[in-house]
Amino acid sequence: MSEVCSKPTLDAARDMLARVWGYDDFRWAQRRIVVGALRGRDVLAVLPTGGGKSLCFQVPALLLPGTTIVVSPLISLMQDQVATLRRRGVAAAYLSSSQPSHEQRKVWRAYEQGHLKLLYVAPERMAQLVDRRAPLPTPLLAIDEAHCISEWGHDFRPHYRSLGRHRIALGNPPTIALTASATPATRADIVRILRMRRVVTAVNSFDRPNLFFSVQRAKDEVTRLRQTAALLKRHKQTAIVYVPTRNRTDGVTAVLRGWGVPASPYHAGLPSTDRTALLEKFLDGRIRVMVATNAFGMGIDKSDVRFVIHLGIPTRPEAYYQEAGRAGRDGERAWCKLLWLKEDLQLAKSMAAEKPSTRVGNSPAYLRARKAGLDTMRRYVSSRGCRREILLGYLGEEEVRCSGCDRCVRGGDGDV
Numbered sequence: 001m002s003e004v005c006s007k008p009t010l011d012a013a014r015d016m017l018a019r020v021w022g023y024d025d026f027r028w029a030q031r032r033i034v035v036g037a038l039r040g041r042d043v044l045a046v047l048p049t050g051g052g053k054s055l056c057f058q059v060p061a062l063l064l065p066g067t068t069i070v071v072s073p074l075i076s077l078m079q080d081q082v083a084t085l086r087r088r089g090v091a092a093a094y095l096s097s098s099q100p101s102h103e104q105r106k107v108w109r110a111y112e113q114g115h116l117k118l119l120y121v122a123p124e125r126m127a128q129l130v131d132r133r134a135p136l137p138t139p140l141l142a143i144d145e146a147h148c149i150s151e152w153g154h155d156f157r158p159h160y161r162s163l164g165r166h167r168i169a170l171g172n173p174p175t176i177a178l179t180a181s182a183t184p185a186t187r188a189d190i191v192r193i194l195r196m197r198r199v200v201t202a203v204n205s206f207d208r209p210n211l212f213f214s215v216q217r218a219k220d221e222v223t224r225l226r227q228t229a230a231l232l233k234r235h236k237q238t239a240i241v242y243v244p245t246r247n248r249t250d251g252v253t254a255v256l257r258g259w260g261v262p263a264s265p266y267h268a269g270l271p272s273t274d275r276t277a278l279l280e281k282f283l284d285g286r287i288r289v290m291v292a293t294n295a296f297g298m299g300i301d302k303s304d305v306r307f308v309i310h311l312g313i314p315t316r317p318e319a320y321y322q323e324a325g326r327a328g329r330d331g332e333r334a335w336c337k338l339l340w341l342k343e344d345l346q347l348a349k350s351m352a353a354e355k356p357s358t359r360v361g362n363s364p365a366y367l368r369a370r371k372a373g374l375d376t377m378r379r380y381v382s383s384r385g386c387r388r389e390i391l392l393g394y395l396g397e398e399e400v401r402c403s404g405c406d407r408c409v410r411g412g413d414g415d416v
Contacts, residue, residue: 008063036200049325057142064139078120094120123159126166138173146177150189181318209403213387229259239307268295303330310338316373
């Protein structure tokens with residue numbers, strides 16, 4: 001479904017939004033981003049989890065001629081968004097190494113013949129895409145999880161660093177860079193590396209008032225797991241339990257099941273078919289509690305997660321806030337709880353001090369960012385100050401009014 005306009009307007013975008021997605025209007029930040037894209041401007045969009053980032057490039061893609069290219073870092077994220085678009089009648093496809101060769105050829109053919117409105121690719125495939133680009137110009141380039149471009153970001157990926165060069169080779173199309181969490185230094189890096197000009201910037205507040213943040217130190221691992229099981233049995237709602245390493249997912253899952261919690265494990269080491277099946281069961285409610293590494297959750301559209309529990313201390317506030325922010329995407333009250341042990345601080349310190357792989361690099365900026373992130377997480381778990389203020393201050397927000405954390409609110413429906 002598309003309706004190419006010679007000069008697409010905001011009214012045309014609103015009409016498309018209503019007909020394809022069923023929404024009456026855009027939110028303020030979405031409107032600013034969409035108008036910028038329709039006018040051919042480069043856009044930096046920093047919207048928190050649940051802020052509707054995908055609509056900001058999907059709607060313009062249906063109004064502009066040609067195929068919008070969407071760069072995305074995860075196969076599961078691409079699969080999820082393409083499947084949703086196709087159900088709405090949108091000609092969308094993705095390319096990944098997980099597809100059989102005949103399926104990849106089919107997608108390439110559809111792209112080269114101009115039959116697609118959106119094509120999702122991993123950053124590693126951009127060089128191939130440049131070589132095989134369709135005769136029609138690329139009307140829009142959307143880069144999801146754009147913080148991966150920056151060494152200041154919490155999930156730096158070297159292939160993202162080439163996107164500025166690939167963008168020029170594609171004909172320098174208007175570009176939307178989107179992320180849910182980026183410090184001011186990361187934002188500046190995104191603009192510089194992508195060679196963006198006359199940038200329209202839309203940065204929403206990272207604050208999500210419906211989320212309640214709490215931290216609890218446990219005396220030992222058994223106590224921590226008992227507390228987790230008790231919480232999940234008392235509140236029989238959808239939850240994600242994050243653990244720091246793959247080998248802990250199976251163990252924590254087994255313990256929770258033994259104590260009557262219907263949990264399932266998820267990590268990047270599982271076969272792709274197993275991960276896909278687990279994701280589908282989680283999305284449709286057959287799995288209530290997912291025990292996972294940080295490989296789970298990015299870009300997943302599950303609105304009714306009521307609890308996100310961390311068993312351990314993430315090394316970066318951006319990563320923690322993004323994972324915790326997968327709770328309460330429907331705007332209803334949700335809880336983000338971190339349970340930690342003394343040895344978790346040492347584990348986080350060791351992980352942050354690890355010599356980066358050659359894939360990541362060893363730049364001074366990257367090492368400084370890791371240290372600053374760890375120092376902030378140490379303050380987050382141990383400070384007597386407002387939890388929310390610590391997290392949002394790191395992300396560049398100075399004026400913070402706490403709407404719920406265990407340091408500022410006692411009793412009521414606060415710290416469960």
